[in-house]
Amino acid sequence: xxxxxxxxxxxxxxxxxxxxxxxxxxxxxxxxxxxxxxxxxxxxxxxxxxxxxxxxxxxxxxxxxxxxxxxxxxxxxxxxxxxxxxxxxxxxxxxxxxxxxxxxxxxxxxxxxxxxxxxxxxxxxxxxxxxxxxxxxxxxxxxxxxxxxxxxxxxxxxxxxxxx
Amino acid sequence: xxxxxxxxxxxxxxxxxxxxxxxxxxxxxxxxxxxxxxxxxxxxxxxxxxxxxxxxxxxxxxxxxxxxxxxxxxxxxxxxxxxxxxxxxxxxxxxxxxxxxxxxxxxxxxxxxxxxxxxxxxxxxxxxxxxxxxxxxxxxxxxxxxxxxxxxxxxxxxxxxxxxxxxxxxxxxxxxxxxxxxxxxxxxxxxxxxxxxxxxxxxxxxxxxxxxxxxxxxxxxxxxxxxxxxxxxxxxxxxxxxxxxxxxxxxxxxxxxxxxxxxxxxxxxxxxxxxxxxxxxxxxxxxx
Numbered sequence: 211x212x213x214x215x216x217x218x219x220x221x222x223x224x225x226x227x228x229x230x231x232x233x234x235x236x237x238x239x240x241x242x243x244x245x246x247x248x249x250x251x252x253x254x255x256x257x258x259x260x261x262x263x264x265x266x267x268x269x270x271x272x273x274x275x276x277x278x279x280x281x282x283x284x285x286x287x288x289x290x291x292x293x294x295x296x297x298x299x300x301x302x303x304x305x306x307x308x309x310x311x312x313x314x315x316x317x318x319x320x321x322x323x324x325x326x327x328x329x330x331x332x333x334x335x336x337x338x339x340x341x342x343x344x345x346x347x348x349x350x351x352x353x354x355x356x357x358x359x360x361x362x363x364x365x366x367x368x369x370x371x372x373x374x
Numbered sequence: 375x376x377x378x379x380x381x382x383x384x385x386x387x388x389x390x391x392x393x394x395x396x397x398x399x400x401x402x403x404x405x406x407x408x409x410x411x412x413x414x415x416x417x418x419x420x421x422x423x424x425x426x427x428x429x430x431x432x433x434x435x436x437x438x439x440x441x442x443x444x445x446x447x448x449x450x451x452x453x454x455x456x457x458x459x460x461x462x463x464x465x466x467x468x469x470x471x472x473x474x475x476x477x478x479x480x481x482x483x484x485x486x487x488x489x490x491x492x493x494x495x496x497x498x499x500x501x502x503x504x505x506x507x508x509x510x511x512x513x514x515x516x517x518x519x520x521x522x523x524x525x526x527x528x529x530x531x532x533x534x535x536x537x538x539x540x541x542x543x544x545x546x547x548x549x550x551x552x553x554x555x556x557x558x559x560x561x562x563x564x565x566x567x568x569x570x571x572x573x574x575x576x577x578x579x580x581x582x583x584x585x586x587x588x589x590x591x592x593x594x595x596x597x598x599x600x601x602x603x604x605x606x607x608x609x610x611x612x613x614x615x616x617x618x619x620x621x622x623x624x625x626x627x628x629x630x631x632x633x634x635x636x637x638x639x640x641x642x643x644x645x646x647x648x649x650x651x652x653x654x655x656x657x658x659x660x661x662x
Contacts, residue, residue, distance in 0.1 A: 211379035211380065211381065212380075212381045212382050212383075214382065230379070231379075231380055231381060231382030231425065232376065232377040232378070232379055232380055232382075232415070234376070234377070234412070234416070237376070253375065253376075253416050254412070254413035254416045254417060255409060255412060255413050255480065256413075258477075258479060261479055264482075267453075267482040268478065268479045268482060269479055269480075269482050269483050270409075270479050270480065270483075272412065272416070273408055273409055273412040273413070273480070273483060274408060274412070274483065275382070275405075275408075275412075275427075277382055277384075277427075278384075278408075278427065278429065322478065322479060326478075340478065340565065341477070341478040341479070343477055343478075343564065343565045343566050344477030344478055344479040344480070344566065
């Protein structure tokens with residue numbers, strides 16, 4: 211069993227740690243680094259709840275070892291917006307479109323949408339909807355998530371009727 | 375579950391990686407994109423004592439063209455392959471196939487070589503390699519280099535002709551002649567799932583006649599399956615006189631589908647027959 215010293219950026223902060231070879235990135239982010247916004251669902255790459263950004267790309271953090279993130283820049287949902295400040299546009303859109311209920315899958319969904327809409331990218335609605343196939347949500351029936359994804363691609367969607 | 379303990383190395387060179395594999399005497403597993411291996415480790419279906427991570431070997435990445443072949447470094451990520459304009463113009467069928475592999479998030483890590491070397495019988499890339507006549511170049515510390523045709527690589531589900539000490543260093547895909555048309559169809563339960571029935575291939579048409587054909591099934595047997603009889607029957611035929619249903623029947627004759635909890639073998643044959651006939655008609659009727 212080997213242990214390794216790693217140095218990485220997590221949400222723009224430098225982080226040094228000594229990790230076992232077998233430690234997954236999601237367990238490292240939660241247990242060692244304290245970023246519990248990374249949700250661990252299936253632990254074998256099916257559900258998408260643990261999705262984070264590694265060097266700007268959305269990846270499943272249960273399918274990567276912590277040691278492999280040495281030298282990388284990792285962003286978790288905690289890195290999208292700060293404290294009581296405004297929500298990230300992806301989070302705000304999911305909120306407005308009721309794209310979540312229990313919230314377990316939400317950090318993963320946010321990270322995929324954030325990765326695909328960052329910077330100058332102008333993803334098509336097809337790109338965003340297809341990318342959502344990498345996430346399982348057991349609450350919403352996906353319609354709210356779908357509307358949010360369409361809006362983030364610049365499409366107009368009919369407002370949700372408010373029964374509240 | 376969590377992976378069982380193992381030693382981990384991330385060598386910087388091919389030589390170092392091959393040395394580690396040879397030394398481990400079969401107890402090592404190669405970690406490429408990890409999108410299949412990591413679940414196997416987490417479920418403890420795989421418990422190597424050494425993991426050789428090849429992700430930091432620069433020589434295993436990238437796409438280039440030379441001598442009528444496209445060379446793909448095995449650690450090229452699936453999403454990198456989709457975005458690669460060289461690959462897009464030289465190997466459009468391969469790029470179409472890669473778009474069907476897993477999900478956006480897994481394609482950001484998953485590699486071309488990992489999928490080809492794993493040999494999942496219902497996966498897109500092994501079958502597409504077989505259809506296009508691709509080969510892999512492998513290296514071992516003791517025996518040096520050898521080249522294996524994709525057709526000879528696959529022995530059974532997840533079983534390949536690769537020895538424990540061999541590392542895939544190059545994937546070589548021949549470039550097909552002008553006038554080649556591509557066909558790709560897949561039936562899966564959801565986008566990103568493995569195929570229940572899949573078909574991939576290339577047909578070269580010159581002066582209205584078929585001059586070359588490479589066709590393969592995925593999800594239709596223990597390995598990717600080359601539709602040899604259908605290929606042979608197509609050669610020399612005028613494209614407006616092809617009996618699509620008859621060729622589909624020949625293609626189905628080469629398959630050996632199985633029953634599982636998603637579909638029966640009979641279902642797979644029925645769907646495959648129609649899928650093949652339709653794909654063939656669409657491909658031959660398409661304007662060049």
